[in-house]
Amino acid sequence: xxxxxxxxxxxxxxxxxxxxxxxxxxxxxxxxxxxxxxxxxxxxxxxxxxxxxxxxxxxxxxxxxxxxxxxxxxxxxxxxxxxxxxxxxxxxxxxxxxxxxxxxxxxxxxxxxxxxxxxxxxxxxxxxxxxxxxxxxxxxxxxxxxxxxxxxxxxxxxxxxxxxxxxxxxxxxxxxxxxxxxxxxxxxxxxxxxxxxxxxxxxxxxxxxxxxxxxxxxxxxxxxxxxxxxxxxxxxxxxxxxxxxxxxxxxxxxxxxxxxxxxxxxxxxxxxxxxxxxxxxxxxxxxxxxxxxxxxxxxxxxxxxxxxxxxxxxxxxxxxxxxxxxxxxxxxxxxxxxxxxxxxxxxxxxxxxxxxxxxxxxxxxxxxxxxx
Amino acid sequence: xxxxxxxxxxxxxxxxxxxxxxxxxxxxxxxxxxxxxxxxxxxxxxxxxxxxxxxxxxxxxxxxxxxxxxxxxxxxxxxxxxxxxxxxxxxxxxxxxxxxxxxxxxxxxxxxxxxxxxxxxxxxxxxxxxxxxxxxxxxxxxxxxxxxxxxxxxxxxxxxxxxxxxxxxxxxxxxxxxxxxxxxxxxxxxxxxxxxxxxxxxxxxxxxxxxxxxxxxxxxxxxxxxxxxxxxxxxxxxxxxxxxxxxxxxxxxxxxxxxxxxxxxxxxxxxxxxxxxxxxxxxxxxxxxxxxxxxxxxxxxxxxxxxxxxxxxxxxxxxxxxxxxxxxxxxxxxxxxxxxxxxxxxxxxxxx
Numbered sequence: 134x135x136x137x138x139x140x141x142x143x144x145x146x147x148x149x150x151x152x153x154x155x156x157x158x159x160x161x162x163x164x165x166x167x168x169x170x171x172x173x174x175x176x177x178x179x180x181x182x183x184x185x186x187x188x189x190x191x192x193x194x195x196x197x198x199x200x201x202x203x204x205x206x207x208x209x210x211x212x213x214x215x216x217x218x219x220x221x222x223x224x225x226x227x228x229x230x231x232x233x234x235x236x237x238x239x240x241x242x243x244x245x246x247x248x249x250x251x252x253x254x255x256x257x258x259x260x261x262x263x264x265x266x267x268x269x270x271x272x273x274x275x276x277x278x279x280x281x282x283x284x285x286x287x288x289x290x291x292x293x294x295x296x297x298x299x300x301x302x303x304x305x306x307x308x309x310x311x312x313x314x315x316x317x318x319x320x321x322x323x324x325x326x327x328x329x330x331x332x333x334x335x336x337x338x339x340x341x342x343x344x345x346x347x348x349x350x351x352x353x354x355x356x357x358x359x360x361x362x363x364x365x366x367x368x369x370x371x372x373x374x375x376x377x378x379x380x381x382x383x384x385x386x387x388x389x390x391x392x393x394x395x396x397x398x399x400x401x402x403x404x405x406x407x408x409x410x411x412x413x414x415x416x417x418x419x420x421x422x423x424x425x426x427x428x429x430x431x432x433x434x435x436x437x438x439x440x441x442x443x444x445x446x447x448x449x450x451x452x453x454x455x456x457x458x459x460x461x462x463x464x465x466x467x468x469x470x471x472x473x474x475x476x477x478x479x480x481x482x483x484x485x486x487x488x489x490x491x492x493x494x495x496x497x498x499x500x501x502x503x504x505x
Numbered sequence: 506x507x508x509x510x511x512x513x514x515x516x517x518x519x520x521x522x523x524x525x526x527x528x529x530x531x532x533x534x535x536x537x538x539x540x541x542x543x544x545x546x547x548x549x550x551x552x553x554x555x556x557x558x559x560x561x562x563x564x565x566x567x568x569x570x571x572x573x574x575x576x577x578x579x580x581x582x583x584x585x586x587x588x589x590x591x592x593x594x595x596x597x598x599x600x601x602x603x604x605x606x607x608x609x610x611x612x613x614x615x616x617x618x619x620x621x622x623x624x625x626x627x628x629x630x631x632x633x634x635x636x637x638x639x640x641x642x643x644x645x646x647x648x649x650x651x652x653x654x655x656x657x658x659x660x661x662x663x664x665x666x667x668x669x670x671x672x673x674x675x676x677x678x679x680x681x682x683x684x685x686x687x688x689x690x691x692x693x694x695x696x697x698x699x700x701x702x703x704x705x706x707x708x709x710x711x712x713x714x715x716x717x718x719x720x721x722x723x724x725x726x727x728x729x730x731x732x733x734x735x736x737x738x739x740x741x742x743x744x745x746x747x748x749x750x751x752x753x754x755x756x757x758x759x760x761x762x763x764x765x766x767x768x769x770x771x772x773x774x775x776x777x778x779x780x781x782x783x784x785x786x787x788x789x790x791x792x793x794x795x796x797x798x799x800x801x802x803x804x805x806x807x808x809x810x811x812x813x814x815x816x817x818x819x820x821x822x823x824x825x826x827x828x829x830x831x832x833x834x835x836x837x838x839x840x841x842x843x844x845x846x847x848x849x850x851x852x853x854x855x856x857x
Contacts, residue, residue: 185752206758218753222771231767232757279757 134196135286135319136161137182142191144177144343151177152343154191159321159336161196164313167323168330169340170366176291178340179323183212183289196286206236211280212289216296217272219264225275226260229282243282250278253315254308270301277312290322294329306333327367331355339363361488364415364481370443370456372481375414375428379406389414389482393428393448399480402492406482412491415481418443418458427474430455432465444471547833554826557637561822572635576600578614587614587631590623598631599623640827644814650828652803653810656722658835660795660806661788664726668784669777671730676739676773677765681751691740698733702793710797724798725806729788735780742776743769778846785839789832807832 137159144152151174159165167175180186182193184205193200200208211232219228226247233243251257254274264272273293280288290309294302310333313320324330330337331351339346339354339362346366347359358364364372377391386400391414399414406412429449436443442463445456449470457473465471482491519529553561555570575584578600585600590611592599599611602620609628610620644650679691709728718724746769754764770777792808799805805813811828814821 180752183752183756185755204758205752205756210756212753212756214749214753216747216749218747218749220750220754220768231754231759235758235760235763279753283757 134161136196137287137319137321138192138194139182140192140194142178142181142193143189144174144181144186145189150189150343152181155343155345157338157345157348159319161319162317164310164320164322164333164335165338166330166334166336167321167338167340168325168327168366169346171325172342173340174343175323175325175340179212179289179291179321182287182321183210184208185212206232209286210289211283211285211287212291213276213280213293215292217264217276217293219272219275219279221264224261224263225256225267225278228264228275229260229279232279232283246282246284247278250281253281253312254278269297270305273297273305274308277309281312281316286319288318288320290320292324293322294324294326309333327369331367337367339366341366357490357493358415358481359490361413361415361483361490364483364490368417370418370458372415372417373455374453375416375448376485377412377414379408379410379412382406382408387482389480391428395427395474397475397480398477399482400478400493401482405492411485413483413485415483416475416479418456420476420479421457421473422476423457423459423471423473425472427472430457430471430473432467432469432471434467435463435465437462437464446471550826551830554640554823554830555636555638556640556823557635558821558823560637561826569634570636571632572637574631574633576614578612578617580617581612585612585614588628589631591627592621592623599628601628637823640823641831644824644828648813648824649802649805649810650807650831653805653807654832656804657789657807657832660722660725661785661835664729664788665781665784667726667730668732668735669781672732672735672780673739673770673773673777674765675731675736676743677769679736680740680743681746681748681769691736694733694736698737706793706797713798719798720800720804721798722804725791725795729791729794732784734783738780739773739776742773746772775846778843782840782843782846786836789836 137157139155139157142152142155142157143150155178167178169175177186181188184200184203184207188201195208195210205212219225220231223231229247229250230243233246238246247260248257251260254277256271256274256278259267259271259275264275267275273296276293293309294305297305306329309320309322322329322333334351336348337351337354338348341362347354347363349357354363354367358367358372361374365374375391377389377397379387380390380396381388382403384403386398387403387406389397389399389412391397397414430444430446431449432444432446434445436445439462440460442459442461443456444459444463444465445454447453447455455473457471483489484491520526549568552568552570557570557572560567560570560572574587576587577584581600581602585602587598588601588609588611590597590599592611598614599621600614602610602612604610604625607625608622609625611623611628612618612620675694679687679694713719713724713728718727750768750772751764754768759767790808791806792812795806795809796812799809802810802813807828811825811832814824814828
């Protein structure tokens, strides 16, 4: 069925290695999102799974079969391309039928499947039109329909929403999620948009420079990023980073001095750190409270979105930009000095040399590491 | 762009509204002269193809096909030509019996009496508009025009078809597959454009002799099928077809040939049409190569056949013109049907 196992998948274009030994297991029926900055190898990995690219080393199994030597069609996968790649000279009906005709399906079976897919995606009125007569959203649905009629074990989506406008993107996102609930088929979805990743995924795979940084559910990744890259990549705006030093150990965690005489409590495993160690403290913009005491924050400007406000500035006397998020209306003036304090349990601590997060204390830790 | 514009408004447009500038005059002059320069030879050839043999070489040349009128006059065996003559201050139509130096002997055709001597300065031939259809009917019946036509059509049709398929296959490989030496092969193919036909003619003929295709229509068709121009034209067009379409077809379980046949070929249609027009023109007008390869009359193509009217001592212009005019027709028809592709062939695929 649609479970996928990658072992040590390596891909090199000449001297340039773009994927370094990817190991990944995807269970049947999961919605998995590959996310990462451009050039991280996520699309290449998807194309390797599809069989459109050879691998330099490693193994791929779909449903327990070794598929490395198999063609895309034999792998029982279907793919939705970024540009939709609809055949421009064929009607929508022919586009949907093409794959089935190649597989020598009976005419009646083809008609039935097209009918079902068209109903599911509400593209019945356009079946006899050419792709150029359709809007972007309709083309997108036809592209998905072409994948559905094949009844594949795995759906592959390569940034399918990047050509749609914002409103349509939100709508199509919901439709794809609904489709996944309906079909219960494994779907692998590539995007560089972390909002898509967070909202759609059962499981997110964060890739960077040809390596998997972390695998987990969206909230696991958000709450317990394994390293600086994941911490910085997920969450918008980015996580704030402060330099600090471990000053004391306790039962529930450690105390970190980030300057200004305001000690920060971080609930990390005391055995993972030692007193005097230099660390990076990560705090998401939304995890500050503004009050009477805490770090001195000099306001530069703010953006009011109505329901929320982002305040941009720096800590007094330092250069690193800091962003503070507040709900509702909040209008500090430029040059104002605010006192900000991280919320308890929301402080991430990283080793500045390795970039790895220091182990969270048991209370905070979840099953995220089982995937890694 | 010019929708809703009446033909008159379209033709009388000027660069600046309401003012006729130098640009307008120059462009009109250029267009009119250009049109005439292109049109006059064709029209003249067409009109001349209806002239009797003697009229074509007449000086000064005439535009319309006319012929001297002849009439049988009692008492004379051969028909005599009619002339308008000024005799005794009055103008009459008379038949000429013979001409001696500056004098001609004339008789009245309706009332033949003793011939009258007339000064040639005072006479001019009587001519009527006649259409010499025998220019067309003679070659069609006496010469093997239909055989030549059949051969030409066969060569043009088969060679064009093969040209399209073979060049499209090569272009597909060169544009959509990555392999070692791909660039080198492409450059090699293109560089053959720089070798003139006359240089390869003898070796090519030797090859044709070697494979036993001399005096066979296949001997004309096969050597011309793969053309660097065609490969180049189609490859450049196919490069504009997105690779994702091919990948989508691979995911859709299409074989490589099916991808070529069902996806690439239909999408290359505009470029194929352009190549088809070129190919038809080349094959149809080709003269030198068929002349070299073909030796027996029943294998002649039209262009080689036309050459038969051109003997060592005489040229039968009337037949050449008539048959040339006939041989223009198929190419014109092909061009009329495919001409819109010449411009759209340059435009993109319209994918997004």
